[in-house]
Amino acid sequence: MPEKNKSLGEQVSEQITKLIIENHWDVGDRLPSEYELARMLGVGRSTVREAIRALVSRNVLEVRRGAGTFISKKCGVADDPLGLAFIRDKLKLAQDLMEIRLMIEPQIAEIAATKADHDGIEALRLACIETENKILAGQPHMDADIRFHTAIASCSNNLVMPNLIPIISRSIEVFIGLTVKTLLQETIETHREIVSAIAEHDAHRAHDAMLLHLVYNRRTIDDIVRRQG
Amino acid sequence: MPEKNKSLGEQVSEQITKLIIENHWDVGDRLPSEYELARMLGVGRSTVREAIRALVSRNVLEVRRGAGTFISKKCGVADDPLGLAFIRDKLKLAQDLMEIRLMIEPQIAEIAATKADHDGIEALRLACIETENKILAGQPHMDADIRFHTAIASCSNNLVMPNLIPIISRSIEVFIGLTVKTLLQETIETHREIVSAIAEHDAHRAHDAMLLHLVYNRRTIDDIVRRQG
Numbered sequence: 348m349p350e351k352n353k354s355l356g357e358q359v360s361e362q363i364t365k366l367i368i369e370n371h372w373d374v375g376d377r378l379p380s381e382y383e384l385a386r387m388l389g390v391g392r393s394t395v396r397e398a399i400r401a402l403v404s405r406n407v408l409e410v411r412r413g414a415g416t417f418i419s420k421k422c423g424v425a426d427d428p429l430g431l432a433f434i435r436d437k438l439k440l441a442q443d444l445m446e447i448r449l450m451i452e453p454q455i456a457e458i459a460a461t462k463a464d465h466d467g468i469e470a471l472r473l474a475c476i477e478t479e480n481k482i483l484a485g486q487p488h489m490d491a492d493i494r495f496h497t498a499i500a501s502c503s504n505n506l507v508m509p510n511l512i513p514i515i516s517r518s519i520e521v522f523i524g525l526t527v528k529t530l531l532q533e534t535i536e537t538h539r540e541i542v543s544a545i546a547e548h549d550a551h552r553a554h555d556a557m558l559l560h561l562v563y564n565r566r567t568i569d570d571i572v573r574r575q576g
Numbered sequence: 577m578p579e580k581n582k583s584l585g586e587q588v589s590e591q592i593t594k595l596i597i598e599n600h601w602d603v604g605d606r607l608p609s610e611y612e613l614a615r616m617l618g619v620g621r622s623t624v625r626e627a628i629r630a631l632v633s634r635n636v637l638e639v640r641r642g643a644g645t646f647i648s649k650k651c652g653v654a655d656d657p658l659g660l661a662f663i664r665d666k667l668k669l670a671q672d673l674m675e676i677r678l679m680i681e682p683q684i685a686e687i688a689a690t691k692a693d694h695d696g697i698e699a700l701r702l703a704c705i706e707t708e709n710k711i712l713a714g715q716p717h718m719d720a721d722i723r724f725h726t727a728i729a730s731c732s733n734n735l736v737m738p739n740l741i742p743i744i745s746r747s748i749e750v751f752i753g754l755t756v757k758t759l760l761q762e763t764i765e766t767h768r769e770i771v772s773a774i775a776e777h778d779a780h781r782a783h784d785a786m787l788l789h790l791v792y793n794r795r796t797i798d799d800i801v802r803r804q805g
Contacts, residue, residue, distance in 0.1 A: 360633075364661060371664070400626070401633035404589075405654065407662075421659075425634065428657025429739045430650075432593060433636075435600075436735070443734040446687075447680070454679045505672040506665070507744070510658045515736070 355390065356397035362388050363398055364407065367418060378408065378416040424510050438572045444515050445565045449558070451508075451515070452496065456541060456557035459502035460550040467502040468546045474498040475542045482531050493517055495538060499557075502545060533563050584619065585626035591617050592627055593636065596647060607637065607645040653739050667801045673744050674794045678787070680737075680744075681725065685770060685786035688731035689779040696731040697775050703727040704771045711760050722746055724767060728786075731774060762792050 353361075363384065366372070378384070381399070385392045399416055402408040406421035434440045463471070474495040481488035493516050500508035537560040544553035582590075592613065595601070607613070610628070614621045628645055631637040635650035663669045692700070703724040710717035722745050729737035766789040773782035 357633075368661060368664070397629070400629065404586075404630040404633050407659075423656065423659030423662050425654040425657045427652065428654050428743075429736060430636075430652030431736070432597060433652050434735050435597070440735055443736050446734055447736060447740070450680050450683045451676070458675075505675055506663050506669055507658060507660070507672050507676060511676070514657075 355394050356401060359388060359390055359394050359398035360401045363402060367407070372418050374418050374420045374422065376418045377414075378418070380415070422510070424514075428514055438575060441568050442565075442572060445561065445568055447515050449561050449565065452499075452512075452561060453554045453558040455500055455503045455505070455508055455512075456545065457550045457554035458505070459499050460545045460548050460553035462504045463502035463545050463548070467498070468542075471495070471498040471502060471542055471545060475538050478538060479535050482535060489517070492534070499541070499545065530563065530567055534560070537563070584623050585630060588617055588619055588623050588627035589630045592631060596636070601647050603647050603649045603651065605647045606643075607647070609644070651739070653743075657743055667804060670797050671794075671801060674790065674797055676744050678790050678794065681728075681741075681790060682783045682787040684729055684732045684734070684737055684741075685774065686779045686783035687734070688728050689774045689777050689782035691733045692731035692774050692777070696727070697771075700724070700727040700731060700771055700774060704767050707767060708764050711764060718746070721763070728770070728774065759792065759796055763789070766792070 363378075366387075372378070378399075379387065381392050381395050385395045388395070399408060399410070403410060403416075403419075405423060406419050406425055407423040408416050409419040409421075410416050431440060459467075474491065474497075478488050478491040478495050481491045493513050496516050497509050497512045500512040537556055540556040541553060541560065544556055592607075595616075601607070607628075608616065610621050610624050613624045617624070628637060628639070632639055632645075632648075634652060635648050635654055636652040637645050638648040638650075639645050660669060688696075703720065703726075707717050707720040707724050710720045722742050725745050726738050726741045729741045766785055769785040770782060770789065773785055
């Protein structure tokens, strides 16, 4: 949205963003030097430096010391893009995130089953095995679990979903700290069921498996909230 | 997520974020001075300044010239939190955002109908009238329309939804530029229908009205994509 009173650094941030989009600079590409950018945009180097700092803090760019400034693999997706850190009631937050996941993820699994291609299914299988191995080894499996759910989102061919899923999945477990034994066994089995349904392009089985998976999770969260509330 | 190699400014940003949460500083509250923050956190003022700049660019803080630094009313929700600016196929992006809205918003309307209280319904009525007036006056109505959909999200009592809805609604119209006449008339009528269903706590009527509203919109987007594709 256009805003008044934008600082020069802010305006230059936007111009650099435009450059990235128009020049099709991709993840890992190196940005021109500060000096060059200052020349291209007709501003001072200190303004370019301020703009780059702002874009780094928004995960658009990353600075590798001694090597230069690069397009970040975080693709401009903020670390806490919904400002969830500022929501104080963490238990209700976990329940509300689960409500959103239940709206989205069964349908995503359904679409994934109809649209997944060979590469997508292979990536999903890998993410499934990786999560299982972490669980069986008693290691933290949250990141692997999020990669699994994100791999399903990628299979759905929706451009936005792979960015959205990590945001609504991560916070729940961070706040609640789910390590319930029965849930771990359930996770392994339902993940396998979801992968097999998507691989066989069986849309409603994928939908139902994901629905059950999330419902089990929600029950556990609700139990925790009841005990703590 | 914890990361190595965080700069000092980055670490101080996180400490300031913690201060905001722990001290229950709210939107519009004024932050202690740079000098005071530097003292509290045991770092130099230039580091505090860098940290504040980063938090401003993340919409956590805002600087009002001559008045000080305040907690931003944007509540740390980034301007483009999903990095949508970096998705190049804008037509597919519009379709994919609509796919997500169709998953979420009918269910949100349904929940809103069961949970809305008097104040929520009044706010919704106002947002509805405001949107209508803009449309009838031939003025840009996108912001009012987003406030309407966000008001429904607020009625649902889900803490995250009011942050999520503007993000997935805004981009669609920006990219497509919907000003189709028939759609405007439809918007007025369906918005009224949604408000009346929520006000009467009629859950499935609210669900269906929202579903129809979005389906009409999707048809229009699909038509545009067909013509441009």
